[in-house]
Amino acid sequence: MQYQFNEIENKWRKYWAENKTFAAEDNSVKPKYYVLDMFPYPSGAGLHVGHPLGYIASDVFARFKRLQGFNVLHPMGYDSFGLPAEQYAIQTGQHPAITTKTNIEGGTDKDGNVIPGYRNQLDKIGFSFDWDREVRTSDPNYYKWTQWIFKQIFNSWYNKETDRAEVIDTLIEKFETEGNVNVKAVTDCDMTFTAEQWNGWNEEEQRKVLMSYRLTFLSDTWVNWCPALGTVLANDEIKDGVSERGGHPVEQKLMRQWSMRITAYAERLLKDLDTVDWTDSIKDIQRNWIGKSEGASVEFKVESSKFKVEVFTTRPDTIYGVSFMVLAPEHELVNQITTAEQKDKIEAYKKAASLKSERDRQSDIKNITGEFTGAYAIHPFSGDKVPVWIGDYVLASYGTGAVMAVPCGDQRDWDFANHFNIEIKNIFKDKDISEAAYAEKDAVITNSDFLNDLPVKKATKLAIYEIERSRLGKGKTQYRLRDAVFSRQRYWGEPFPVYYKGDTPYLLDTDEVVELPAIDKYLPTEDGEPPLARAKKEDWNIACPGDRMEYNTMPGWAGSSWYFLRYMDSKNINEFVDVEKVKYWQNVDLYIGGAEHATGHLLYSRFWTKFLYDMGYIPFEEPFQKMINQGMIQGNSAYIAEVHFSIAFWREGHDLEKFYDENPLTTMYVASEYIESDFVDMEKECHKLMVEKFGEELMKDVELTYASTLRKAVPIDSVSGNKLNIEKYIKWSNAGSSVFLKNKNGDFTVEREVEKMSKSKYNVQTPDELVDKYGADTLRCYEMFLGPLEQHKPWDTQGITGVNGFLKKLWRLFHDDNGLNVSDETPTKEELKSLHKTIKKVKEDIERFAFNTPVSTYMICVNELTALKCNKKDILQDLLIILSPYAPHIAEELWAKLGNKESITYAVFPKHNDAYLVESNHKYPVSFNGKMRFMLELPTNMKKEDVEAAVMANEQTLKYLAGQTPKKVIVVPNKIVNFVV
């Protein structure tokens, strides 16, 4: 009786769905375990084999935890707001909601292409998701709560005294009673006011001030504007100076935008990385991104004016080395301090800088540019005049947008000074700075008045002390992290629950969701407003009490920043999540997904989680306790060389002419071995092959001339190993009239290349094909077997037969021609040993998240049982349980056949029994007086005293002891047994 995986898998898939086998219980007495995958964006292209890799691993773990008696939450959903659906809408006019639905549920798109549907593809692989909890970020019932969270953030400020976010009312109360003098907040409000002043202001004025305290705020800010996408982008959405999606250029633009004050959480985001179990590499990326640096801010007065330039420096110890200052071209003081005679030059420079894209600025690093403003600043300690320049190596968005330049200690300052012939002061004792700056921190300071003869560390401390004492500035910690731009000028995203009266934004006073209104076109308006400006007031489901609604939408990361909470209570219409449920489920125990979200999603969801914690809505501060980042599965493309010839005929009127018209015989495909060979050889070989194919008579007057060689990708399903299946390829490419030059062994070899999966390279492998051919269980085992989960690896189907063979073997072991064939006999010791070895190893490996090795362990076990011809029921029962996380369908089928009424999901993971493992030995190296003499094998489960006795009784030991009693015996299992004689 054969292993009919299709039948089995369909049957159990249906059973699991109908019986809701994987439903998580909300108020269980069992311990909880939360296993989560990063939810996918449902694109029209569907899944390829790389997508399910992480899902299979998490599914294995979820099933394993269920077997261990945990109440497992293992949900799935869709991050369904996003660009591709919107781009498609712009092209076709189809509403993104329809595209999204088709991509998830399957169907056909507007061009008639068949869309498989994410859900259908996922279902085929046999995941144990609790689908009743599915979320879609573009569902109004979901984004209602995204909007709600936005409102909470809007109504909050960050209190530095309590080091947490608080509701804005506590701030207003302080303003009303004592003004802002004693308020310690994260804010960009730089004025102080009294309670009288506050109370005297009208609502609009008060709101303006409050805006600079809110955790999400509207402000004019320098943003990354992407003209091609027609929207602003956050820093993490830009890679190498171009947009991550589409690779379009990005420029700096001053725009009125919503931002999230994530910088308020910089320190906590940094510190709490120590509390989560993530890879060092991800933690490192986040640490770098947050970019903490400590130093001081110092004010420099501008000569004969009321203006002051504030700078941030990490090296206050080098303050006597300052010989000039540089402002960012966008710095607000530039216009005010520039002298009349420099005005034109400065204006020209500013204009040139503003036209440069981010990318140009980066690629221009070596070009040193700048312009003198004509103004001088006064050195706060020495009183010297220092020229003030502008230069685009200083960023407007970091620190204060201005630097004190210390050319002897900073290479960029040195280059700038060198280029413009500005003085370079040396303040480092015995260091040569004639060729380059000295940036090491091991120097001793000199020529620096009160800092003379101090090493860097002490000088820094003293300098900060003096700066603070003289009220020139203060010690300061600066973060590279910027506040996150929260507006997007797009349609397909969450609308803001915000309206405007004049220029002042207000939250909509409603508990209803603000739904995306229907619009006629998904493009910006003619006067450059976002697409939502096309909606009339009455198109919105909420009546606008002011002049207009907010036209921006929220960025992609809004919905994904809290989705893990919604799974706990996805249908709740009264709250974003029920308090009791979140108390029970807590944070995600195991999170699996790609490492590419390190500075985006993973940072933002930590931020929102901390905020919700501060507000008392959830009882934990970190969303994802343990995380594993699965590697990318690359495509394994195959290339062949297509050689072109021109054909000449000797004789006129020859039949060949007609023949040639019908069969343009100008191409030959050559096996990869021939690619390097001479084209003269190719001509000969091709001719020979044509003679073989068409006969000598026809070919005798034909001359071939080599023209060119083309490298051509061939579909991977016509290749096995390195060999091309020529018939398959001919069928696919209609190359029937071409000839194929094989190598000496008679094979046609291809060139292989590992690269990203893409349609144009014909190297995409969908999981569906493999499920149809080998079954879901085989696919699951094989994807795990491929190698360590975290590692990038090329896809290669060669090995899949081995994994498939193991499942067949298992099936055969317990079946004969008549069906199930199991014996009720008591298992032998050997059989039990094989089983218990497997239980132990599989359990240990899954527990340390090694998902590849258990597959090998199963194979060894089945091989051993086959050799023992073991078909004992008792062995099979346990084997099925431990196999079920990896190959749930076959396990469930056999489990039922053995007469079990309940799904194997509710079985208990067996405990291994050491008694069956005694024969497995430990090696004890035995040494005398510190020198190793021999290895002794003893059973693993021996007690320390027994080991000692066994070693003492050993023949070789006795020889070495020669009647003496050892003074000291040191026994450490698997470590050396040391005898001091």
Place this chain on the structure above:
RNA sequence: GCUCGGAUGGUGGAAUUGGUAGACACGCAAGACUUAAAAUCUUGUGUCCAUUAGGACGUGCGGGUUCAAGUCCCGCUCCGAGUACCA
């Protein structure tokens, strides 16, 4: 430039705390069954020497620690990832 990973047979990889390197699988070779193919099964398979017995070498390179190093330490080479005027 800075930060973090990685390098093991023909291939993917295993070796968990320093303890028989190469598990398991692919591929390859030989054999069995078959008219044949597929499927299945058996055997072999790191390199070199040797008919065998057996021996020598072997985890990117060079050193070190240790009775014992793929694993720990120092110095390099190459590959991958992140980041980049962050003052």
